[in-house]
Amino acid sequence: xxKVLFGDNQFFGVNxxxxxxxxxQALRFKDDAAxxxxxxxAIDLGINTFMCTTHDRIANICDHMRAHPxxxxxFKIHPCMPYxxxxxxxxxxxxxxxxxxxxxxxxxxxxxxxxxxxxxxxxFSKLMQILVDAEMKMFKGIDTPVIFIQNVLVDMILGLxxxxxxxxYDDYIRQKYKAEPGYITMNMPALLDALESVGxxxxxxxASINKIGFRMSGGIELYEQYLNERKFRPIAMQVLAAGALxxxxxxxxxxxxxxxxxxxxxxxSRNHIQETKELIEKNYFSVKAIK
Amino acid sequence: MLRAAIVGLGKMGISHAAIVGANPSVDLVAVCDxxxxxxxxxxxxxxVEVYSDFRKMMDEEQLDFIVxxxxxxxxxxxxxxxxxxxxxxxxxKPFCLSTDEGAELVELAERNSLINQVGYHNHFxxxxxxxxxxxxxxxxxxxxxxxxxxxxxxxxKEKVGTWRSKPNEGGGCLYDxxxxxxxxxxxxxxxxxxxxxxxxxxxxxxGVEDAVYSLMELDNNLSGTLLVNWSDETYRKMSTSLTIQxxxxxxxxxxTELKIFLKEDNPREGLEKGWTIKYITDLALPVDFYLxxxxxxxxxxYFVNNVLSRxxxxxxxxxQGLYTDKVMEMIMDKAKxx
Numbered sequence: 001x002x003k004v005l006f007g008d009n010q011f012f013g014v015n016x017x018x019x020x021x022x023x024x025q026a027l028r029f030k031d032d033a034a035x036x037x038x039x040x041x042a043i044d045l046g047i048n049t050f051m052c053t054t055h056d057r058i059a060n061i062c063d064h065m066r067a068h069p070x071x072x073x074x075f076k077i078h079p080c081m082p083y084x085x086x087x088x089x090x091x092x093x094x095x096x097x098x099x100x101x102x103x104x105x106x107x108x109x110x111x112x113x114x115x116x117x118x119x120x121x122x123x124f125s126k127l128m129q130i131l132v133d134a135e136m137k138m139f140k141g142i143d144t145p146v147i148f149i150q151n152v153l154v155d156m157i158l159g160l161x162x163x164x165x166x167x168x169y170d171d172y173i174r175q176k177y178k179a180e181p182g183y184i185t186m187n188m189p190a191l192l193d194a195l196e197s198v199g200x201x202x203x204x205x206x207a208s209i210n211k212i213g214f215r216m217s218g219g220i221e222l223y224e225q226y227l228n229e230r231k232f233r234p235i236a237m238q239v240l241a242a243g244a245l246x247x248x249x250x251x252x253x254x255x256x257x258x259x260x261x262x263x264x265x266x267x268x269s270r271n272h273i274q275e276t277k278e279l280i281e282k283n284y285f286s287v288k289a290i291k
Numbered sequence: 292m293l294r295a296a297i298v299g300l301g302k303m304g305i306s307h308a309a310i311v312g313a314n315p316s317v318d319l320v321a322v323c324d325x326x327x328x329x330x331x332x333x334x335x336x337x338x339v340e341v342y343s344d345f346r347k348m349m350d351e352e353q354l355d356f357i358v359x360x361x362x363x364x365x366x367x368x369x370x371x372x373x374x375x376x377x378x379x380x381x382x383x384k385p386f387c388l389s390t391d392e393g394a395e396l397v398e399l400a401e402r403n404s405l406i407n408q409v410g411y412h413n414h415f416x417x418x419x420x421x422x423x424x425x426x427x428x429x430x431x432x433x434x435x436x437x438x439x440x441x442x443x444x445x446x447x448k449e450k451v452g453t454w455r456s457k458p459n460e461g462g463g464c465l466y467d468x469x470x471x472x473x474x475x476x477x478x479x480x481x482x483x484x485x486x487x488x489x490x491x492x493x494x495x496x497x498g499v500e501d502a503v504y505s506l507m508e509l510d511n512n513l514s515g516t517l518l519v520n521w522s523d524e525t526y527r528k529m530s531t532s533l534t535i536q537x538x539x540x541x542x543x544x545x546x547t548e549l550k551i552f553l554k555e556d557n558p559r560e561g562l563e564k565g566w567t568i569k570y571i572t573d574l575a576l577p578v579d580f581y582l583x584x585x586x587x588x589x590x591x592x593y594f595v596n597n598v599l600s601r602x603x604x605x606x607x608x609x610x611q612g613l614y615t616d617k618v619m620e621m622i623m624d625k626a627k628x629x
Contacts, residue, residue: 012527013527014527019530019545019546019547019548020548022527023525026527085527085528088302088528091301091302095301096300096301096326096328096329097326097328100328124331124332124335124336152582152583155309155580155581155582156305156306156309156582157309158309158313159308159309159310159311159312159313159580159582160305160308160309160312160333160336160337161312161337161338162332162336162337163336164335164336165336186581186582187313187580187581190313190580212572213577214572214575215581217578217579217580217581217588218579218580219577219579241572242570242571242572243570243572244570244572244573
């Protein structure tokens, strides 16, 4: 994995500290061209991995990438599925069955017309695979070396103790997409225990890691213990704790955990991208190299 | 270990199931729903018993508490059955469709000394708690006006949906969205005692309102406006806020930040003249398990701790939920007169 991963929250008005900033961002990135411009700046600064939700608009970005293969030759995407609000709003409006009907591709229900739903009812593995395939469709022809499940879903499966679902997802991603499965979570220690319990070893886990313990459920001490002692491949996100920390102190904190493989961050301007990337590379990964 | 169960595995029910399941003091032993698809999923992957009949589940499972997250019209018979069996109850909001039925449940819970809570989760969001504290500290002086608002993209096209589009089952923006704001107003500012005007507008839905606008007076004589619309696509998700104008300044509070404007310094609170912004990152309640927001875990933790210690809760009691139902009734009555 690349050391620096570029995130997409800023493009879709996701801001954990302020609804107002979030609105300003949504306005700024109203056009896909504005997103592509910032992505291109990131690429020119040497960033080669974009970690993004399976938002409808990402499909347009993928179209653009396929149309300009030379420009994006070395560019990779880490898809994170699903875009939860799409499903959450649909469940409120249509119920769970209605949502499945809406998002399971038409040809599938067509194929199984008579027994379609009865079939789904028994074969959950198949249902999971169909939904994964539907989300992955937009990335056809694009290099996706790691494929993540979003934290809402990961943490829901975790709380429900449906650990078998993780195993099925893990197997399917490796088999079908020849990719590494990844897990985003707000409950890293509990998740690692759960994954290990179903035989998933050394998993890629993307979790909040920051000095003030923001969104580090289970407590910062337990996180630090796992980062020091357990075997997994951590990606640090929310390192600035939604803006509560200054970049320098935030990155210095990460330097205490050599196991961290990558840092995920999002930014909207060229200067900000450059600053953060350099800060991560100089202050964190160079420290790591010396160690 | 407390033995717990969930009835109703929709969006909130599944989310509650995960949060209850992750609580180290609780064993989630059973779930109940009418969808065979959902039940089969639980049967296959989760370590719980599944039921399609809530009475059978409560009869067989020796429960300490139950979470009820079914459509509102089902709350009454389910909560009643649980309370009669001596089971503590966490019930989703809004509480009941009929205030007579709600009153019966409040009385029954009281009589049987059972812990009871309604799922108005905003009270477990750090910013709204801080707002309440600041008002109690009198940072705004005499209060002049409030505005309670909520906007979001639930119904954005014309379509026949689920029970949420049926008025007699608790559908509509008033019960679903506005109830949150009314409950916040009630517990943070004061109980609404008079509704002086209300508009309920359908935008895309047929049969229910998609927007509610109302003028009201509180028991402390403060008056203000309620502005709620669930057909507003300019919001990515539900966004709830309270704005309070006082003689010494103004506070605008939502789930992410608290914007405070003061005419003069307030040294006791460390607030300077002019604008100060407090962020949720500094105010969030720490939780051991996170799903969708600290508030969802924090409210269940609060309930579980009350059950464990047999301590009567002070936040989101059935009685408070019932009062919000009464205010919704006042708003509907006023709208009918128009």
